[in-house]
Amino acid sequence: MDGTLPIVANLRKRGINILGGCKVCGLEEEETLMHAVRSCPKVEEVWRAAHYNLGGQQQSIEAWLQxxxxxQDRDLRGRFVALLWCIWKRRNKAVWEDKTQEASSVVNMADGMIVRWKEAQKATAGAAAGLQRGGQQNGTRTGAPRDKWEAPEEGIIKINVDGATNQxxxxRAWGWIARDHQxxxxxARGVSHxxxxTVEETEALGIRDALSGALAEGWNRVIxxxxxLSVVRGITRREGGSxxxxxxxxxxxxxxxxxxxEVSFCKRSANHVAHTLAKAHVSSPDHVKEYVEVPDCIYSRLAHDTLI
Structure with missing residues (x-):
């Protein structure tokens, strides 16, 4: 778990230059996942405001979560997960937007999320969140996907990503490949763990890894x-603690x-190169490989995309 989330320590391993340590409390040491959700002084303020007994220090984040x-009973577990989600959301705002949030606001946000979630369970139907403008919602696009891969406009890098499962x-594995306007x-990069x-979690982790890769490379315009489809649509939904x-x-x-x-939906027929790369990595556990030359496993499919 600790190796997959974009905490400062992991971002630095990927080559993303995040200065300092914890952006929430100002700790200069390297940020760990345990610090981000448990031992950060600002995070402890949230847990105290929510009247949670955190227990003693654990050797690992997994042991503490377990x-x-x-x-806790079912309701308290739900609130605990909601608080974790809101703590992580506050941390992201501090890292990416340089914004701060008081402990009481984090608790109120988590409790409000629980109320909205319970109300949503009573509804007979739901709708996708976000304002829709021609199929695009806040950096995501789900409308009118094409049957084949198409090159982006000049100056834009397109990254296709797909996940794979060996039950x-x-x-679980994912692969992504970046191409230019020609x-x-x-x-490309392949990752297995x-x-x-779940299938959706694996797909989402692949998208996040591709975005982290784009940031590490310094690419400014990326699709x-x-x-x-469910993952792309889910990016704009602001509720849930899973x-x-x-x-x-x-x-x-x-x-x-x-x-x-931008994150866009495409048909499987337009994503077969990334699918092939992901399948090639799903047989090797805990394996990460970055490619600066075309991998043999996708060579013919890559050529096919260029010719059609």
């Missing part, structure tokens, strides 16, 4: 394409902070 979830081996290969993420929603919130924060970043 302890908290096991000792029998307990492996369809020329720029870079032994994990129990991310994914064939996971792990998926935490990842989607990270994606939203990055796209919102970069006016020329």
């Amino acid at each position: 302890q908290q979830l096991e000792q 029998a081996a307990g492996l 369809g020329e290969f720029i870079k 032994r994990a129990e993420w 991310i394409e994914s064939d996971a 792990y998926l929603q935490l990842v989607l919130d990270d994606i939203f924060s990055i796209v919102e902070s970069k006016s020329d970043f």
Whole structure:
């Protein structure tokens, strides 16, 4: 878990220059996930304001989360997850937008989210969040997908991303490939982990990884394409406390902070190169590989996209 979230320590490993440590409390040491959601002094203020007993320090973030979830009933577990989500959201605003938020506001936001979630469960139908303008919502686009891959406009880099699952081996993977306006290969990356993420979580993690890669490369105008429609639509939804929603919130924060970043839906037929790359990585556990030359596994499919 600690290795996949975009905390300062992990962003630095990816080559993204985030100065300082924790942007919430000003700690100059390297930010860890435990610090970001548990031991940061500003985060402890939130837990105290919410009247939560955090218990003693644990050796790992996983042990602490397990302890908290096991000792609470269903309603308290829901509130705990909502608070985690809002703490993480505040942290993202501090990192990407240089904005601060008081502990009481974080608690109120979490409690309000629980109320809205309960109201939503009673509704007979839902609608996608966000203001819709010709199929585009706050940096995401879901309308009129094409059947084949198309090169972006000059000056824009298009990154196609897809996830893959090996249920029998307990492996999850994703792959992304970046191309320019002429369809020329720029870079690709394949990642696999032994994990129990859902299909949607894996797809979302792939999108977030592609965005992190774009930031690391210093690309300013980027289109991310994914064939996971529910994930692309979910980026603009601002409710829920699941792990998926935490990842989607990270994606939203990055796209919102970069006016020329966009996440779009595409059909599987327009995403077969990324799909092939993801499938090639789903057989090897905990494997990360970056490509500066075209991988053999996608060479013919890449050529096919360029010719049609």
